Amino acid sequence: TLYEGVMASASHGLFFREGILTGSEIVKIAREEQGELLNTATKLLIARGWAEDVKFDDNRVIVHGSIEVGDSSQPTCHRLRGVFKRLYEAAEHEKFYCEELECQSQGSQSCVFTIKKVEE
Secondary structure, three states: HHHHHHHHHHHHHHHHHHHHHHHHHHHHHHHHHOHHHHHHHHHHHHOOOOOOEEEEEEOOEEOOOOOOOOOOOOOOOOOOHHHHHHHHHHHHHOOOOEEEEHHHHHHOOEEEEEEEEEOO
């Protein structure tokens, strides 16, 4: 129904915002521990069960075993998009956009995110 479609889209935004908050928490922990941000993020995401493996590679993040994976025709890792957006913004002190290009929910072998600087 139309209502279900609207609510599904709204929930994606809520999950994304939740991911941004989780990313902020990871940034805080990394700064308190004086650890390298992306290494700390990888360890925390795996330890907390968000993913089985996370690899940061310049403007791409590759994730295996995301907790958000289900059966879908669309990418489903909205929280992780928010986490990665926040991590890159904290590291670079600029605004970023994160998009999930491939998702295990769609049958891909991994979830692949691209991170792009927002041009103002």
